[in-house]
Amino acid sequence: MTMKTTAPKDRAPQDEPAKLSSTAQGFTRNLNAGLGAMLVKILAIAVLDATAIFAVFLAVAKDALLIASIIAVITLVINAIYFKRGWLPAKYLAPGAVFLLIFQVFVIGYTGYIAFTNYGSGHNSDKDDAIMSLLQTNQQRVPESAGYPVTVLDGADGLALLVEREGQSLVGDVQHPLAPIDPDALGQYTQLSFADLLGRQQEVTSLAVPISENPADGTLRTSDGRTAYQYTSTLVYEPNADTMTDSATGLVYRDTGVGAYSAPSGEQLMPGWSINVGFDNFTRAVTDSSIRGSLISVTAWTFGFAFLSVATSFFLGLFLAIVFNDLRMKGRKVYRVISILPYAFPAFLGGLVWAGMLNKDFGYVNQVLFGGASIPWLTDPWLAKFSVLWVNLWLGFPYMFLVCTGALQSIPDELAEAAKIDGAKPWQIFRLIKLPLLLVSVAPLLISSFAFNFNNFNVIYMLTEGGPRLADSGMNVGATDILISMVYKVAFVGSQRDYGLASAFSIIIFLIVSLVAVISFKQTKALEELN
Structure with missing residues (x-):
């Protein structure tokens, strides 16, 4: 009796479509996973790059060119690591290295930098900011100054004053001096009602709007939200001589290299500014x-x-x-x-x-x-x-x-x-x-x-x-x-x-x-x- 057997090769033609289908599905899954991972990587790098660009511009604005350069170099290195094939160990080490630089190396380095300065109360800004602050904080109302009818506005940058002068509308706030404004642009502000003026009285009375870019021209201030008066500083700044003169007493304060304007008696005007003092802190x-x-x-x-x-x-x-x-x-x-x-x-x-x-x-x-x-x-x-x-x-x-x-x-x-x-x-x-x-x-x-x-x-x-x-x-x-x-x-x-x-x-x-x-x-x- 003869028995017929079916050879494996007889089933092969029937299994080929299934194998091809399974291979195609696996390829599709791998392709989708690869595309998903690539999109996530691109999105993460894009967020990192955007943050780095913002930090670079901010550092440049503060004249911190060294910090801006370091941020730019680190960002370029990270982009090179994650967009180049291979370098697998670097891809795993890069995040830890970045956090080490930010939370350890930078903190230690910045602490060391501060140790050689007089940074602290009264010395926490640069010289230009200190001069502006001195002129603004030592202001008094100009005797017999004329009153300016004003309207208190609320805008994106806080409270502002609207002044009508010589048929022209001028608007200014704490950061921006009075400047002409298009009537159509007034729509971005909201006029404070009488109830709002009462509810925000402290903000209104502390509002000081510079009259011009020149700090010597003083500021406008209002106590009732209706009439503003001119205030000028009792200190007179002489840029050429780099001195501050008290107009009431005639006392002259000079920059003696200690981070503040000092009188001959040693009295200092505060605030001052941050300077490098070398090893003075360690010596003290x-x-x-x-x-x-x-x-x-x-x-x-x-x-x-x-x-x-x-x-x-x-x-x-x-x-x-x-x-x-x-x-x-x-x-x-x-x-x-x-x-x-x-x-x-x-x-x-x-x-x-x-x-x-x-x-x-x-x-x-x-x-x-x-x-x-x-x-x-x-x-x-x-x-x-x-x-x-x-x-x-x-x-x-x-x-x-x-x-x-x-x-x-x-x-x-x-x-x-x-x-x-x-x-x-x-x-x-x-x-x-x-x-x-x-x-x-x-x-x-x-x-x-x-x-x-x-x-x-x-x-x-x-x-x-x-x-x-x-x-x-x-x-x-x-x-x-x-x-x-x-x-x-x-x-x-x-x-x-x-x-x-x-x-x-x-x-x-x-x-x-x-x-x-x-x-x-x-x-x-x-x-x-x-x-």
Whole structure:
């Protein structure tokens, strides 16, 4: 009996259309995916290029040609990377490199630049802006000046004044002097009603519209929104001599190179302008007695705070790790969970909670634990330091507990068993075997923890705000201030903010932390020989 079989080649002609169809569908899907990815890339690069072009124009307008050039070069490099075939590693590295340049390199470089200037309160603009501000802020009404009938308008740039003079309509605002305007263009403004004038009275009375491009001509101001009067500056600026003269007293102020117009007596007109002062900020930090004393005191406390915080949290965390690592300990898992709970709270929130609990008058600690005592935990200098260390211990020991637990569990049990056989006591096993091996892995973390606590702004500022204030200090510095909180106060707290001095302090902190880190890492090399 003969059996007929169908060879595979007999089915091939029937499968060809299906294979072709499947291949065509796969090609179409890949093409669509490629086109979609290309469109997304083009859109992202277009947004980046548009932002970069805007930043370049803005930098050029501010005469920051170096920054404009850097932005342009970076943008061109990114375009080249993403539109050129290949260069796959560069496509992945480019975003991280850009963010590194923006948020690390630029910030460090700009801080260094500010440290060599007098940038701060009264010195936060250029000289032209300072001259204009001086002329505008020292204005008085011209005696017996004529009144100008005005109408207060509201436009895209804020309030403006409409003045009818010699049959011509003139409109101006704070940024733009009075200038003729086409009646048809008045449609872009809205006239303020009487109710609006009452509701925005403060804006109306503070509105000062320059009469012309020449600041000496003064401004028009109105108190009722109906009649404006001419105000001129009591200071007279002489461009050729580069002087400011007080017309009332005749006192002449000159540019003496300190970033402000100064009188012979040393009196300065504010605001001034930002200038390069070289190493003056660093010199002030070490030579000015009022600053030097505060700097030394704060630096000493910063080292003490960082060292004690690391030491106390490490030894408490190590103690708990040893206790909860013992198999004879019942309920170890529950205790471990309870021990790491403080680590789950944000540091700033923990500082605020403890600030309330340690309040002298109604805090939980005084009212409940000490039976209504009035202990000044946060207002006495030494108790405030103790409170800061205690709160930081409460926040920091869970981290050390977790680190030490993992390090202890990684040490082989055979080492301890062999030591027991040789007659070693438990303390000898820990001191001579476990602790050196533990420090091999923990020492770098202790160094990083020291650097973190050296700049631990949150717990200081949220708990005590750096207080209590040191009465004999020439700066706004308190007993619990560390260097970073002192820098914050110099830069952002108070009426006189000195960004230049604060930046100089920041560089000093950076150098100190770097030096400590280098020395510490060199010392830890001896521990690596135990590994």
